[in-house]
Every structure is written in structure tokens, then in C-alpha cells.
Amino acid sequence: MLSSWRRKKAARRAAKNHDLEKNGSMELRIPDHFRCPISLDLMKDPVTLSSGMTYDRESIDAWFEAGNSTCPVTNQVLRNLEPIPNHAIRLMIQDWCVEKRSYGVERIPTPRIPITSDEVLEILSKVGAGDEQECREFVVKIRSLAKESKRNKRCIMANGTGRVLSSKFEEFSRDSIDRNVTILEEIMSTLTVISPFDDETKLILGSKSSLRCIVWCLRCGDLAARRNAALTLRSILPSDQQKVGELIEIEGTPEALVKLVKEPICPTTTKASLLSIYHMVSSSTPNYQDDVIKRFVDTGLVEVLIDTLVGCEKSICEKALGVLDGICNSSEGREKAYDNALTMPVLVKKLLRVSDLSTEFSVSIMFKLGKNEKREERGVIFEAVELGAFQKLLLLLQVGTTEKTKENATQLLKLMNLYRNRVECIDSLDFKHLKRPF
Structure with a gap:
């Protein structure tokens, strides 16, 4: 009789667990209107298109980045690709997550709303018209927004931010580098975040006053300023060989670039410095090229390159060998290589x-x-x-x-x-x- 009672109790317990499992699986089923039609996952940042369909922002952004301009579900051609945040659905999803927290469901955080083109243009107008203090405030804001998300960065770049910032950089550098060094470093820091640059931005940054300021930062700036200056040079030099000639004429340029290789700040800075040196020693004019190489050889570049090559990663090795190959085009460079x-x-x-x-x-x-x-x-x-x-x-x-x-x-x-x-x-x-x- 006792064993019969135990069997009945075990059967009731098993039936109860089965019911809990069944109910639990029903409870944990994600409602269809909470799922993104593209990824079929729970939406974390629901947005609605002009077609009326709602998607997760990450999924629809990837759809647009692939070159599509239609609604994935309705196949309707969209005239406006700016999705609108669906706060109602988001709040419903957050409430559902809170309700199911006992099942291990975490509440999705409230997403930050991406910046719009109108907001970018408004900030840029204040950058262009403001004084140094106001300009610096909005430059920092642009950098912060660009770092926030890839979408923000694309929007900021697409609205001519590089041209506006490079124009202000040239304006302040032409006025006085020593007096405006703080705002100049802030602008250059923001420019490195929103690179690559368009042709107009490269042209403005390649002006004589801008190049002098970049070299000044290479020589006299702190570690962050020197890093940003090296990254900026890397972006503008390949586009115009004439800039190479103007840059090499600025006092202290070879020494500053070689120092970044000899005393590295980070691998990215080392690569940027090597690329800049490569473009400078690979000038197309033979006579001019010999003069440039001699200036670099006099800084001890050959010794620095060989010491770097003894133990370095693949990317740095390729760039260092490329520079050494350019250096060996001159007799001075080869003599230094023979002596090592x-x-x-x-x-x-x-x-x-x-x-x-x-x-x-x-x-x-x-x-x-x-x-x-x-x-x-x-x-x-x-x-x-x-x-x-x-x-x-x-x-x-x-x-x-x-x-x-x-x-x-x-x-x-x-x-x-x-x-x-x-x-x-x-x-x-x-x-x-x-x-x-x-």
C-alpha cells in the first residue's frame, strides 16, 4: 500500500512538472509582433518605416547598407529611408521583459535616438559661426555623437562635417597655433574619428597653414595630439604628391615622423607614420627624391627601420620594408644599409x-x-x-x-x-x- 501511494505521488509530481514545462514554454514564447520580420529575434530598438512596417533598427540599417531602398516585407519603394522610433512597441516589449524576468528574460535598455541630418546641420552651423569656446563645445559634441554608433558616424560624415571642421582648423591655424592649440587639437581629434575624408576635406587640410599646424602637433603635442596628427597625415598624403613637397619643407617633419617609429605610441600610430614616410620617400621626381631620402637618412631612419624589423607584427613589417625599399633608391640610404x-x-x-x-x-x-x-x-x-x-x-x-x-x-x-x-x-x-x- 505504501509503494502504491509513492507511485501515485511520483506520478502527480511528474504531471505537475509537465504542466509547468508546458505552461512555461507557452509563457516564454515571444509574441509575433515583438519579433523583427528580418531577424525574427526580439526587437531591441523597434523603428517604423514609411510603409508602416516595424523592424529592429540594426536589421533595417543592414538592409539599407546593402543598397536596398524598399520595404523588406511589402517590397514598397521607400522615398524616405529615415526610420521613425516606435516608442509604443518598445514600451510594450520592455513591459513584457519585466513580466518574464522570473524566466531569465532581461529588460531591453532604452536605446539612444540616432542623430538626424537636420541636427547635424544645426550643430555645424554653430561650429562655423561660433567663437573659440562655443566652437570647441560643439566639436566635442560631434565627436561624442560619432563614437556613439556607426549610424551616427555615417550621418555626420554625409552632411559635410569634414569640410566644416577642416575649414575651422585652417582658420585657427592661420590665426595663431600657440593661442588656439586647444581648439586645434580638439578639431583634429574629431577629424580622426570621422575619417576617411572626402577630397575637399583633404584639400583644405593640405593647405600650408594646416600642414604647419599638423607638424607642430607631431613635434610638440602630447601623445594624443601626436597620434592624431600622424593619422591625419596618413589620410591626406596619398591624394596629392604636391603636398609631400610642401610637407617636407616644414622644419622638423622627418624628425617627428621617425621619432614616432623609434618611440612608438601604439601600433596604429606606427603604421600611420610609416605610411607617411613611404609616400614622402617614394616621390616621383628622382632629384627631389634624393634630397628627401637624405633628410630621412640623417635622422637615423635606416637604423630605426632595421631595429623595428627584428621583431614586429605583419602589417608593420610590410610598411617598414616598403620604406626601406624606398630609402635604398639613393646612395646615402644604401650606404647606411651596408653599414648595419x-x-x-x-x-x-x-x-x-x-x-x-x-x-x-x-x-x-x-x-x-x-x-x-x-x-x-x-x-x-x-x-x-x-x-x-x-x-x-x-x-x-x-x-x-x-x-x-x-x-x-x-x-x-x-x-x-x-x-x-x-x-x-x-x-x-x-x-x-x-x-x-x-
């Missing part, structure tokens, strides 16, 4: 090890050093053979590379072949990391 005992070991080490681009730059540098060397005995070619470069170059021709690199590698092999019987080659362990296609 680590030059050839570092170059051979990078072959077939970092990336295709690093290999191409390394081969190019080795070729420039090898064909221009005047020493006949135990020079860089002799050293390269000792380090195992001959085997690596042969393998490079087998796995494939660009025509230019193939030509340079072939010429290097001809030069190295003269020393193969006179030196004992060092077996390289680098081959075990190489992915061969055969």
Missing part, C-alpha cells in the same frame, strides 16, 4: 616567412644592395649566400611571385652563383612554415 650588420640577416629572414608583400620588398632591397655594391669580397651577396638566401630564392621562383620580383630574384641568383662554391650555406629552418602549392 643586421640588414642582410633581417632581409633573408623575412623571405617567404611574413607575407607575399614582405617577400617582394625584401627581394627588391636585396637586389638594390647587391647590384650597387662596390665591395668585391665578402659583401652583402656573399653574406646572403651564407644565410641561405640562394635556396629561398630558388624556392620563391617555384612557388610563384610577381614578374618584377621574379626578375629581381633571377638577377640575385646569378650574382650569388659566383659564391656558392666558396661558402658553406647555412640550412634555414624557415622552409617548414611555407605552404607549398605542389
Whole structure:
């Protein structure tokens, strides 16, 4: 009788748990009108289109970013792509989340309303017309809004913010850098947040007064100002070679850029500095290029580059090799490379090890050093053979590379072949990391 009672009790408990599970699953079912028609997930920021359909903001933004201009459900062509926040649905969803909190449902936070084009234009009008204090206040506000969300950043960029800020930057820098340094640093900080720049913004930032101010920040600013100046230069230099000439004439430019590589602030700043140096040493005019390279060589750039290459990440390695390749176009640059005992070991080490681009730059540098060397005995070619470069170059021709690199590698092999019987080659362990296609 006791066992029969226990069986009945267990059966009632199991039935009760089944009912709770059944009711629980019904309770936790998300109502259809709370789901986004695109993602089918609970909407966190419901917005309504002009078609009357409601979506989650993140999903509909991705839909528009893909180039669509229709309502996903009704397929209606939308004349206005600005969705309107649906506060009623959001409040209902938040209440539902609170009601189901015992099931582990968290209440969705109230989203911040994205900035509109009208609001951006109103802020920009105050930036353009205000004094220094008012201008600074609204510049900081723009930066804060741009960091808030990608949507805000796109809206801010699309309404000509770069042109307005760069114009104010030029205006304050032309007036007095020392007196306006605070607002100038604030503007440059905001510009780095809303990059990349359009052509007009680059043109304004490339003016003589603006460039002088950027270089001043590179030389005399704090860490944040120097970082922002390097990022700004990286954005404007590739667009106009004339700016390179104007920039190099400003006193202290090479020294400031090399210092950012020698005493790095962060990887992003190092990459930006290397890119700026690369554009400056790769000027199209040979005579002018030699003068620019000499100025950089005098700062100790070759030593800094080789020390950086000893142990650095892939992206920095590619840029440092690119700069060294440009430096080796001049006799002064090659002499410094010859004098550094680590030059050839570092170059051979990078072959077939970092990336295709690093290999191409390394081969190019080795070729420039090898064909221009005047020493006949135990020079860089002799050293390269000792380090195992001959085997690596042969393998490079087998796995494939660009025509230019193939030509340079072939010429290097001809030069190295003269020393193969006179030196004992060092077996390289680098081959075990190489992915061969055969």
C-alpha cells in the first residue's frame, strides 16, 4: 500500500512538472509582433518605416547598407529611408521583459535616438559661426555623437562635417597655433574619428597653414595630439604628391615622423607614420627624391627601420620594408644599409616567412644592395649566400611571385652563383612554415 501511494505521488509530481514545462514554454514564447520580420529575434530598438512596417533598427540599417531602398516585407519603394522610433512597441516589449524576468528574460535598455541630418546641420552651423569656446563645445559634441554608433558616424560624415571642421582648423591655424592649440587639437581629434575624408576635406587640410599646424602637433603635442596628427597625415598624403613637397619643407617633419617609429605610441600610430614616410620617400621626381631620402637618412631612419624589423607584427613589417625599399633608391640610404650588420640577416629572414608583400620588398632591397655594391669580397651577396638566401630564392621562383620580383630574384641568383662554391650555406629552418602549392 505504501509503494502504491509513492507511485501515485511520483506520478502527480511528474504531471505537475509537465504542466509547468508546458505552461512555461507557452509563457516564454515571444509574441509575433515583438519579433523583427528580418531577424525574427526580439526587437531591441523597434523603428517604423514609411510603409508602416516595424523592424529592429540594426536589421533595417543592414538592409539599407546593402543598397536596398524598399520595404523588406511589402517590397514598397521607400522615398524616405529615415526610420521613425516606435516608442509604443518598445514600451510594450520592455513591459513584457519585466513580466518574464522570473524566466531569465532581461529588460531591453532604452536605446539612444540616432542623430538626424537636420541636427547635424544645426550643430555645424554653430561650429562655423561660433567663437573659440562655443566652437570647441560643439566639436566635442560631434565627436561624442560619432563614437556613439556607426549610424551616427555615417550621418555626420554625409552632411559635410569634414569640410566644416577642416575649414575651422585652417582658420585657427592661420590665426595663431600657440593661442588656439586647444581648439586645434580638439578639431583634429574629431577629424580622426570621422575619417576617411572626402577630397575637399583633404584639400583644405593640405593647405600650408594646416600642414604647419599638423607638424607642430607631431613635434610638440602630447601623445594624443601626436597620434592624431600622424593619422591625419596618413589620410591626406596619398591624394596629392604636391603636398609631400610642401610637407617636407616644414622644419622638423622627418624628425617627428621617425621619432614616432623609434618611440612608438601604439601600433596604429606606427603604421600611420610609416605610411607617411613611404609616400614622402617614394616621390616621383628622382632629384627631389634624393634630397628627401637624405633628410630621412640623417635622422637615423635606416637604423630605426632595421631595429623595428627584428621583431614586429605583419602589417608593420610590410610598411617598414616598403620604406626601406624606398630609402635604398639613393646612395646615402644604401650606404647606411651596408653599414648595419643586421640588414642582410633581417632581409633573408623575412623571405617567404611574413607575407607575399614582405617577400617582394625584401627581394627588391636585396637586389638594390647587391647590384650597387662596390665591395668585391665578402659583401652583402656573399653574406646572403651564407644565410641561405640562394635556396629561398630558388624556392620563391617555384612557388610563384610577381614578374618584377621574379626578375629581381633571377638577377640575385646569378650574382650569388659566383659564391656558392666558396661558402658553406647555412640550412634555414624557415622552409617548414611555407605552404607549398605542389
